[in-house]
Amino acid sequence: MAEEVRSLNFIEHIVEEDLKNGYSRESLRFRFPPEPNGYLHIGHASSICLNFGLGLRYNAPVNLRFDDTNPAKEEKEYVDAIKDDVSWLGYEWDTECYASDYFQQLYDWAVELIKQGKAYVDSQSSEAIASQKGTPTEAGTESPFRNRSVEENLELFEGMKNGEFAEGAHVLRAKINMASTNMLMRDPVMYRILHKPHHRTNTDWCIYPMYDWTHGESDYIEQVSHSLCTLEFLPHRELYDWFLDQLVDSDKLRPKQREFARRNLSHTVVSKRKLLQLVESGVVNGWDDPRMPTISGLRRRGYTPESIRNFADTIGIAKRENVVDVSLLEFHVREHLNKIAPRVMAVLNPLKLVITNYEKGKEEWLDAENNPEDESAGNRRVPFSGELYIEQEDFKEEANRKFFRLKLGGEVRLKNGYIIKAESCTKDEDGNVIEVQCTYDPKSKSGSGTEESLRKVKGTLHWVSIPHAVTAEVRLYDRLFNDATPDGHKDKDFMDFINPDSLQKITGYVEPSLKEAKSGDQFQFQRLGYFNVDKDSTPEQLVFNRTVTLRDTWAKLEQKN
RNA sequence: UGGCCUAUGGUGUAAUUGGCAACACUACUGAUUUUGGUUCAGUCAUUCUAGGUUCGAGUCCUAGUAGGCCAACCA
Numbered sequence: 001m002a003e004e005v006r007s008l009n010f011i012e013h014i015v016e017e018d019l020k021n022g023y024s025r026e027s028l029r030f031r032f033p034p035e036p037n038g039y040l041h042i043g044h045a046s047s048i049c050l051n052f053g054l055g056l057r058y059n060a061p062v063n064l065r066f067d068d069t070n071p072a073k074e075e076k077e078y079v080d081a082i083k084d085d086v087s088w089l090g091y092e093w094d095t096e097c098y099a100s101d102y103f104q105q106l107y108d109w110a111v112e113l114i115k116q117g118k119a120y121v122d123s124q125s126s127e128a129i130a131s132q133k134g135t136p137t138e139a140g141t142e143s144p145f146r147n148r149s150v151e152e153n154l155e156l157f158e159g160m161k162n163g164e165f166a167e168g169a170h171v172l173r174a175k176i177n178m179a180s181t182n183m184l185m186r187d188p189v190m191y192r193i194l195h196k197p198h199h200r201t202n203t204d205w206c207i208y209p210m211y212d213w214t215h216g217e218s219d220y221i222e223q224v225s226h227s228l229c230t231l232e233f234l235p236h237r238e239l240y241d242w243f244l245d246q247l248v249d250s251d252k253l254r255p256k257q258r259e260f261a262r263r264n265l266s267h268t269v270v271s272k273r274k275l276l277q278l279v280e281s282g283v284v285n286g287w288d289d290p291r292m293p294t295i296s297g298l299r300r301r302g303y304t305p306e307s308i309r310n311f312a313d314t315i316g317i318a319k320r321e322n323v324v325d326v327s328l329l330e331f332h333v334r335e336h337l338n339k340i341a342p343r344v345m346a347v348l349n350p351l352k353l354v355i356t357n358y359e360k361g362k363e364e365w366l367d368a369e370n371n372p373e374d375e376s377a378g379n380r381r382v383p384f385s386g387e388l389y390i391e392q393e394d395f396k397e398e399a400n401r402k403f404f405r406l407k408l409g410g411e412v413r414l415k416n417g418y419i420i421k422a423e424s425c426t427k428d429e430d431g432n433v434i435e436v437q438c439t440y441d442p443k444s445k446s447g448s449g450t451e452e453s454l455r456k457v458k459g460t461l462h463w464v465s466i467p468h469a470v471t472a473e474v475r476l477y478d479r480l481f482n483d484a485t486p487d488g489h490k491d492k493d494f495m496d497f498i499n500p501d502s503l504q505k506i507t508g509y510v511e512p513s514l515k516e517a518k519s520g521d522q523f524q525f526q527r528l529g530y531f532n533v534d535k536d537s538t539p540e541q542l543v544f545n546r547t548v549t550l551r552d553t554w555a556k557l558e559q560k561n
Numbered sequence: 562u563g564g565c566c567u568a569u570g571g572u573g574u575a576a577u578u579g580g581c582a583a584c585a586c587u588a589c590u591g592a593u594u595u596u597g598g599u600u601c602a603g604u605c606a607u608u609c610u611a612g613g614u615u616c617g618a619g620u621c622c623u624a625g626u627a628g629g630c631c632a633a634c635c636a
Contacts, residue, residue: 007575007584035636070635126634133632137563140632171634181564183632192634211636234566235631259566261629266572314585316574318567321629325572328586338599373599404597413595446595453595460595527596554597556588 009317011050011228014258015058023225027253028060031224032086032093033215035067036078036199038272039287039294040085042308042329046263049312051228052091061094063222068100069214071198079199085295090305095222099214100200102221106209107161109217109247110172110190114153118246119190120146121156123170132178133186139179140186146175160193163206167193174213176242184239188212216240219255220248227255230262231319263315264323266484268293269494274487283498284480290534290545291480291502301477302522302532302547304340307332323485330548337522337530337547342370342377345415345462346510346525346544348474350389352435352466355420358386363465367447368416382511383468384417389509394461395436397425402557404459406436412459415526419444419457462526469509472542475534476504510542517542524550 008016019025030051034040040048055062064086068074086093113119122129122145134140148156160170172191180186190213195206219227227240240257248254269275270293278284278292287294290301298308311332315324345368364384371377394405394412406412411421418440425436443452480502486494514523522532529549537543 009574033636037636067636073635129634130632135563135632168634183564186632189634194634208634210634215636231566232630233636235564261567263573314573318574320567322573325587328573331586334598343596372596415595417595457595459597462596524596524598527598550596550598552597557597
């Protein structure tokens with residue numbers, strides 16, 4: 001067993017340091033805390049892999065906690081989708097938690113804060129409160145309600161809870177410091193009135209705690225040791241700590257918040273608003289469209305959990321701005337699929353090839369290796385006949401020596417089959433080649449062991465026997481955006497960079513072994529790319545998605561010329 | 562004009578905490594190959610700038626520069 005030496009990321013360094021300074025290994029606990037207001041995307045995947053990866057590394061529990069404090073935006077549908085996605089990525093959470101389970105405890109603590117004179121009910125409009133907030137360079141001014149008596153605050157807060165007031169009538173604020181250089185410390189709102197049913201607590205509550213007054217406290221209740229979030233929450237840390245200061249019991253673990261940079265993927269957008277816009281404008285066909293950077297989209301596209309986990313592991317975690325090139329993600333799917341995907345033959349851009357010296361009506365079943373990378377994958381049989389499809393790109397009447405494919409008078413091997421020689425071709429009135437006639441060498445059959453079968457020819461083509469071919473709908477996906485950072489331009493909207501050719505639906509011809517392929521099955525169409533069976537697929541009408549093409553050095557060569 | 566964070570090849574991350582700048586991807590060479598795939602070998606850096614401390618600085622200090630975050634009854 002070669003021990004892989006991976007250097008620690010800065011979060012792991014922090015944990016190691018804490019371990020050295022008295023934290024016990026048993027006290028470690030992490031959490032992944034999504035708000036159930038949308039679908040998880042590749043950015044969340046990084047966070048999931050970070051937190052659950054830490055759990056695996058330290059054998060520590062990881063909670064899946066839903067940060068469900070805003071009933072206006074949240075739905076059960078999202079809770080279920082999130083659970084699905086985390087599970088699919090291959091992780092098991094210790095406890096399924098909901099911030100809404102802590103509403104009563106949070107309320108009791110808030111009452112405690114009021115009694116200590118550290119929180120007060122403000123009865124101004126949100127606009128008035130905002131205008132008193134000040135700016136980053138100017139201190140704010142104190143609310144006229146800041147010094148209400150404890151009794152009055154208690155009474156009003158209870159009234160808020162009991163539904164005696166309209167939305168917006170009052171809020172509960174922490175009494176901290178209106179002159180703080182940190183805007184978040186200027187008497188932040190802890191509770192607002194929302195007469196909206198919650199997907200779990202229904203109408204039990206009509207006041208809802210804000211993020212800052214929920215997150216750290218939830219971490220504390222769950223005894224999470226390290227609460228990891230993205231960098232934009234860094235200014236929240238002071239407040240996170242202030243709230244904890246008010247209520248932490250010295251014999252219990254005190255959670256700490258640490259921040260890392262969110263990962264940005266090139267050629268994509270990830271904000272919920274923008275993803276929603278893509279869905280609603282019909283640019284894509286839903287949240288799980290294979291072009292979407294959502295986890296469900298990636299899954300439908302044919303990405304494997306392993307490939308996403310390896311990707312997350314490779315890009316690591318740090319604190320600086322970043323744009324990870326999508327080619328790294330593509331590398332990881334190819335790497336994984338190369339090991340596990342059975343090879344099959346499919347022709348997507350057919351050109352008819354007739355073998356003139358092959359006996360009319362004859363068929364043969366040729367032996368084909370399922371996966372050269374995996375001996376245990378075994379073999380299958382592929383039907384061969386005198387009329388085949390090959391790719392149009394694989395034939396030219398004339399070409400230079402760099403062209404390893406079929407040209408008139410040239411030889412090529414048909415994968416798993418015979419060596420053929422192109423003799424002539426026929427064209428339509430526009431001059432397009434519509435059929436190629438060739439002859440084959442009957443002694444050159446692959447695996448037959450004859451001298452002729454061992455003969456080296458430069459090119460090998462994939463093919464499908466026309467009488468045996470199964471037609472299938474094939475969806476060729478490409479990047480959704482033509483720009484590396486579609487939402488990184490001040491003067492242009494990200495929608496301006498939509499790639500109009502991100503989806504091309506064609507009819508392909510596949511070998512008959514694919515007839516039984518089921519939704520989710522993954523294949524390598526040899527020389528073309530990796531494809532999976534879409535959920536739209538039926539036994540009558542197969543549907544394949546192209547996950548990613550194979551690396552194509554020939555295409556690059558051609559492009560240069 | 563305030564506070565805070567960040568800066569290492571084209572990209573992302575490392576560097577035993579002051580000791581030969583490493584790994585992966587991309588790109589480019591070449592070898593192997595019944596997938597122009599895979600695999601294998603190789604090429605690509607004034608560590609943002611300027612000073613300083615030190616035998617020695619990516620790492621420490623000072624001053625700049627650039628980028629990011631912060632004024633929701635969102636999370």
